[in-house]
Amino acid sequence: MHTKTYQPDKPVAAWRSSDRMGDSVVPTLTIILRTRGCYLARSGNGCTMCGFIRDSATVPPKPADLIAQFRNAMTRRPDNRQFMVKIFTSGSFLDTGEVPPEVRSAILGELDCNSDVVKLVVETRPEFVTQEMIASCKQEFRKNFEIAIGVETSNDGIRLECINKGFLFNDFVRASEIAHRLDSGVKAYLLLKPPFLSEGVAIRDMVQSVRDVSKYAETVSINLCNVQKGTPLESLKKRGDYRPPWLWSAISVLRRTKEENPDLIITSDPVGAGSRHGPHNCGRCDRDAADAITRFSLTQDVGELSVECDCQELWQKIVELEDVSYGAPLLVS
Numbered sequence: 472m473h474t475k476t477y478q479p480d481k482p483v484a485a486w487r488s489s490d491r492m493g494d495s496v497v498p499t500l501t502i503i504l505r506t507r508g509c510y511l512a513r514s515g516n517g518c519t520m521c522g523f524i525r526d527s528a529t530v531p532p533k534p535a536d537l538i539a540q541f542r543n544a545m546t547r548r549p550d551n552r553q554f555m556v557k558i559f560t561s562g563s564f565l566d567t568g569e570v571p572p573e574v575r576s577a578i579l580g581e582l583d584c585n586s587d588v589v590k591l592v593v594e595t596r597p598e599f600v601t602q603e604m605i606a607s608c609k610q611e612f613r614k615n616f617e618i619a620i621g622v623e624t625s626n627d628g629i630r631l632e633c634i635n636k637g638f639l640f641n642d643f644v645r646a647s648e649i650a651h652r653l654d655s656g657v658k659a660y661l662l663l664k665p666p667f668l669s670e671g672v673a674i675r676d677m678v679q680s681v682r683d684v685s686k687y688a689e690t691v692s693i694n695l696c697n698v699q700k701g702t703p704l705e706s707l708k709k710r711g712d713y714r715p716p717w718l719w720s721a722i723s724v725l726r727r728t729k730e731e732n733p734d735l736i737i738t739s740d741p742v743g744a745g746s747r748h749g750p751h752n753c754g755r756c757d758r759d760a761a762d763a764i765t766r767f768s769l770t771q772d773v774g775e776l777s778v779e780c781d782c783q784e785l786w787q788k789i790v791e792l793e794d795v796s797y798g799a800p801l802l803v804s
């Protein structure tokens with residue numbers, strides 16, 4: 472369902488921020504290209520929490536439009552300094568149905584020639600990661616190249632049944648092995664609290680997932696599930712059957728996983744924190760909790776995660792009680 476108007480030669484969004492790269496923090500330009508969108512979402516069989524199709528183009532953009540979108544986004548690059556570029560498409564950058572080969576070549580070539588660009592991250596589903604594809608990307612972009620895959624969880628049951636992702640953990644492993652063989656990095660996106668899980672099960676799923684993906688990815692980013700418009704998740708929330716994760720759950724996951732995997736870069740961008748549709752605590756401590764998560768993501772210092780609020784006790788009770796009462800989730804807003 473498309474309600475917005477858009478210009479085919481302008482990206483959905485492009486913004487500057489900072490990211491962890493190895494032992495340092497570098498400026499980042501994040502670009503969201505408006506392609507025709509994820510093939511699964513287009514077929515009406517997308518993921519339960521994904522509203523990205525609303526950002527995709529109603530008419531498939533021409534190759535020249537996609538290149539113009541990229542160039543337009545690059546005008547927002549950080550000034551006079553080295554930076555990282557992250558490209559998302561609300562689908563898969565490596566799907567030639569979304570990003571034709573000539574567009575991919577043009578983008579990779581321009582980024583390769585730009586001496587300020589130190590690293591490129593592109594998001595894709597694992598089925599588009601082939602030996603030929605990565606070899607071709609590496610030929611055109613000869614610097615630090617990383618693929619980001621929304622594996623969401625290492626649990627196939629949760630990924631297939633709760634998220635409807637349509638691929639297995641083994642598919643992610645295969646893609647990661649190809650990337651590593653061709654000297655490329657791997658970033659795994661995980662999802663804290665997809666629908667149908669209690670708070671405690673969701674926390675344990677993330678701790679186990681980080682353990683499992685740490686063998687196949689250098690960076691892990693934990694997305695805190697938020698409710699997007701027009702999704703099955705939104706219908707569940709309207710019926711009172713879903714509450715986004717507590718920020719305490721995110722803090723607990725980050726603390727536990729970092730302590731278990733000190734060498735792994737573990738980040739989280741608390742998008743929509745504090746709103747009823749996004750991850751939240753009691754309302755009073757949401758800002759502090761979200762800021763702590765952001766600081767931790769840059770510094771990797773668990774000391775940054777020390778936040779206090781009375782609602783932590785309530786959250787703890789919910790985590791304990793939901794496990795014995797599940798089927799009747801405790802939906803404290």
Ligand code: SF4
Pocket residue numbers: 509510511512516517518521522523561562563596621636
């Ligand atoms: S989350 Fe990714 S794979 Fe799932 S429908 Fe959205 S764009 Fe497609």
Ligand SMILES: [Zn+2]
Pocket residue numbers: 752753754755756757780781782783
């Ligand atoms: Zn609070």
